[in-house]
Amino acid sequence: MNVEETPFRPYASGTQPDNDTAAYRSTILRHPAKRLLKIPQTITELSGPRFSEQKFPPTDNIAVNHGKEALGERIIVAGHVRDEDGRPVPHTMVEIWQANAAGRYNHDRDQHDAPLDPDFKGIGRVFTDDEGAYRFISIKPGSYPWGNHENAWRPNHIHFSLFGPGHATRLITQMYFPGDPLLTLDPIFLATADAEARNRLVSRFDLSITQPNWALGYRFDIVLRGRQATPMEDGHAHHH
Amino acid sequence: MRTTTSQTIGPYWHLLEDKSWADLTRFGAAGEVITLEGHVYDGEGAPMTDACVEIWQASPAADENFTGFGRAATDSSGRFEFKTLKPGPLPGPGNALQAPHIAVTVLARGLLIHVNTRCYFEGAAENENDPILNLVAPERRGTLLAREVSAGVWRLDIRMQGEGETVFFEI
Numbered sequence: 001m002n003v004e005e006t007p008f009r010p011y012a013s014g015t016q017p018d019n020d021t022a023a024y025r026s027t028i029l030r031h032p033a034k035r036l037l038k039i040p041q042t043i044t045e046l047s048g049p050r051f052s053e054q055k056f057p058p059t060d061n062i063a064v065n066h067g068k069e070a071l072g073e074r075i076i077v078a079g080h081v082r083d084e085d086g087r088p089v090p091h092t093m094v095e096i097w098q099a100n101a102a103g104r105y106n107h108d109r110d111q112h113d114a115p116l117d118p119d120f121k122g123i124g125r126v127f128t129d130d131e132g133a134y135r136f137i138s139i140k141p142g143s144y145p146w147g148n149h150e151n152a153w154r155p156n157h158i159h160f161s162l163f164g165p166g167h168a169t170r171l172i173t174q175m176y177f178p179g180d181p182l183l184t185l186d187p188i189f190l191a192t193a194d195a196e197a198r199n200r201l202v203s204r205f206d207l208s209i210t211q212p213n214w215a216l217g218y219r220f221d222i223v224l225r226g227r228q229a230t231p232m233e234d235g236h237a238h239h240h
Numbered sequence: 241m242r243t244t245t246s247q248t249i250g251p252y253w254h255l256l257e258d259k260s261w262a263d264l265t266r267f268g269a270a271g272e273v274i275t276l277e278g279h280v281y282d283g284e285g286a287p288m289t290d291a292c293v294e295i296w297q298a299s300p301a302a303d304e305n306f307t308g309f310g311r312a313a314t315d316s317s318g319r320f321e322f323k324t325l326k327p328g329p330l331p332g333p334g335n336a337l338q339a340p341h342i343a344v345t346v347l348a349r350g351l352l353i354h355v356n357t358r359c360y361f362e363g364a365a366e367n368e369n370d371p372i373l374n375l376v377a378p379e380r381r382g383t384l385l386a387r388e389v390s391a392g393v394w395r396l397d398i399r400m401q402g403e404g405e406t407v408f409f410e411i
Contacts, residue, residue, distance in 0.1 A: 010410075011243055015242050015243050017352035019351055019355070024350070029283035029401060030283070032400060033401045036355075037375060038410040039375060042330070044296070048296060049309030107252045107255060109251060110252060123256065159247075167343055170354065173245060
């Protein structure tokens with residue numbers, strides 16, 4: 001059996017949030033009410049898009065815009081993208097977006113009363129290398145209020161979008177910062193019941209990534225679904 | 241190691257948006273060009289105006305000219321639109337043949353983890369024996385069938401919740 005035909009494992013129990021999480025109010029009318037229908041992974045789920053650096057050029061320093069430095073605390077974010085077996089996921093695209101240092105997105109619909117920074121767009125794209133490592137430079141995003149409940153504030157976070165080897169490995173997540181007091185109040189962060197799983201969304205300050213006299217470093221490692229060790233034996237196995 | 245936890249794409253994901261990504265033929269792909277359009281509605285039938293809709297198709301096979309992947313934002317009426325190539329049948333589990341289909345993913349504020357569905361094409365002869373469609377209760381299969389509303393324009397509306405709720409998959 002070709003590895004490309006080996007299904008991805010189901011998500012480990014508790015690692016993913018439930019879309020039916022009323023504490024995050026936007027879920028109420030948007031989560032599917034019926035149970036998801038489990039389907040076998042076919043070529044559609046096992047394969048996925050490929051993005052080349054030639055067609056989708058990386059932008060690994062989003063703290064600078066047309067040569068002008070964004071305001072805020074400069075940071076370096078680095079880590080590895082691996083599968084559940086610890087194997088690197090090489091040459092995969094990582095998209096990032098975030099608020100500026102004042103906690104405002106460069107987005108028409110963000111009306112938070114905080115200043116925009118003309119030198120910060122808050123959007124970037126990098127690729128993992130042969131070892132699955134990625135790195136980008138940004139500024140630390142600010143926290144901001146949102147309308148979910150009285151006096152609700154999002155913890156500082158950077159949005160991540162990854163594809164991995166197949167359609168079934170798609171991941172959208174948010175990276176948080178250590179020691180943020182808003183984490184224990186945030187219904188989005190808390191929506192994942194498993195504390196170990198959600199705490200892995202919190203990056204670690206890393207002196208080895210920190211560049212002296214220049215920028216603080218944070219490590220954020222990402223794990224995508226791995227492949228089944230053996231072909232599935234539930235009747236959906238591939239017979240070639 | 242366990243998989244990283246998903247978090248919502250949120251209301252400001254448009255910072256990622258490149259409108260050209262809604263055209264999967266933009267690098268010069270040749271074939272039967274179609275438009276795939278639809279609306280995304282919430283549990284009260286209100287349009288979802290801040291959703292991200294992504295499509296992936298394994299047919300025709302991706303190459304330099306055809307990415308197989310598209311991303312579109314829903315507009316103020318909840319509408320999305322892609323330009324792509326019509327897929328052909330694909331191998332399925334065992335010796336089964338899959339009917340032409342496109343994987344559709346909805347990501348949005350209020351979805352902590354994205355949801356997966358498929359777009360099939362109403363009237364395709366292969367639909368009857370499609371191994372995935374046949375897992376779906378007959379009365380719900382229609383939620384996965386795009387209709388050809390004019391020549392080459394296929395429409396598939398997505399209902400997140402409630403009456404006519406789209407069939408979403410665990411993949």
